[in-house]
Amino acid sequence: MEILSPQNTRVKEWAGLQEKKHRDKSGKYIVEGIHLVQEALMAAAEVEILAFDVDKGMPAELKPLLQSVQGMEVIGVSAAVIGKVSSTNTPQPVFAVIRKERKGVETILAQQGSLVVVLDGVQDPGNVGTIIRSADAAGADGVILGHGCADLYNPKTIRSTMGSLFHLPVAEANLGQVLPQARERGTLLVSTSLAGTDSCYTHDFRGSQWLLIGSEGQGISPQTAALVDKSIIIPMPGRAESLNAAMAATVLLFEAMRQREFNK
Structure with missing residues (x-):
């Protein structure tokens, strides 16, 4: 035809x-x-x-x-x-x-001992796509997009994933509902914060952990922050003020991979 x-x-x-x-x-x-x-x-x-x-x-x-x-x-x-x-x-x-995929967040919740990236208000499609690509590269078990994130199916988001969208579960969900469900199943909810007590290099990433990444400007929302179990900091001895969401997520993912895969 x-x-x-x-x-x-x-x-x-x-x-x-x-x-x-x-x-x-x-x-x-x-x-x-x-x-x-x-x-x-x-x-x-x-x-x-x-x-x-x-x-x-x-x-x-x-x-x-x-x-x-x-x-x-x-x-x-x-x-x-x-x-x-x-x-x-x-x-x-x-x-x-x-x-569109219909499996949704249940597939991610069902995984035991999982490493998952959760995005809260990450609005830039390039960042969302890059985080999905980094999660795929580091062997994470899934990515969850909360409210206020760039649309998963936006053409720019899809291009930025470079095909990783098809390699691991990626779901859109209400974080107010899904984060408590994850905690009930024994998952540790971890976010980055300049006030974090542990650095990402002293934090133990083993076991079931969900890494929460917020927007470039505001970080995670107060509602999401209230559900977090632990805040950690990415040490930056240089003069840059901050990392963008995709860079921060990638640093955490690869440190988690190093601990989980190479320090057994």
């Missing part, structure tokens, strides 16, 4: 997925580019539509994966269609429409 006109009704629907309200209503989102589409297919995400530039042909990297996906519609489209649907100035030759 081919769709060549940007005025086609389906093309308008796909283009609408660049906006959060349409993603929320339809329960779908878009990923663009060979690498992200490849990651989605390899992770068995619910890919509904795979659209490729009909003049350039199906990318060679994707051809071996096409047989493994059931019920996926493959559509050849024009460069004009891709241009209308894309969120970038230099559109990629392929995109996919994917159904």
Whole structure:
């Protein structure tokens, strides 16, 4: 099947997925580019539509994966269609429409002895995506996005994950509900604070721990702070005032990984 006109009704629907309200209503989102589409297919995400530039042909990297996906519609489209649907100035030759995950936060809560990153009001999509990527790299068990965070399915967030979105559970949740549930199951809730007594290098990261990361300006909200078990500090002997949310999360994640994987 081919769709060549940007005025086609389906093309308008796909283009609408660049906006959060349409993603929320339809329960779908878009990923663009060979690498992200490849990651989605390899992770068995619910890919509904795979659209490729009909003049350039199906990318060679994707051809071996096409047989493994059931019920996926493959559509050849024009460069004009891709241009209308894309969120970038230099559109990629392929995109996919994917159904949102339904597993949610229960998958993360069910894990024993887990290392999880919890974001509270991290508004920058690049930071949210980078934190998901760092969590994946450090072998964390999941990422939870609380209220006020950039939308997980924002195109910039997705691009910043570099495919890590498909490698570990990532869920959006009400922190006021989920953090007490985690504590009841024996999880230690840890945040960073300039008033922290322990440094991230003296704190023991072993066992079930959720690392709370707040916004660049305000940190975690007072409501979330009230649920925290322990605040730790990232030592900074240099002259920089602070680290951004993604950098701070990455420092904590890799120190946690070092202790949990290499100091057994």
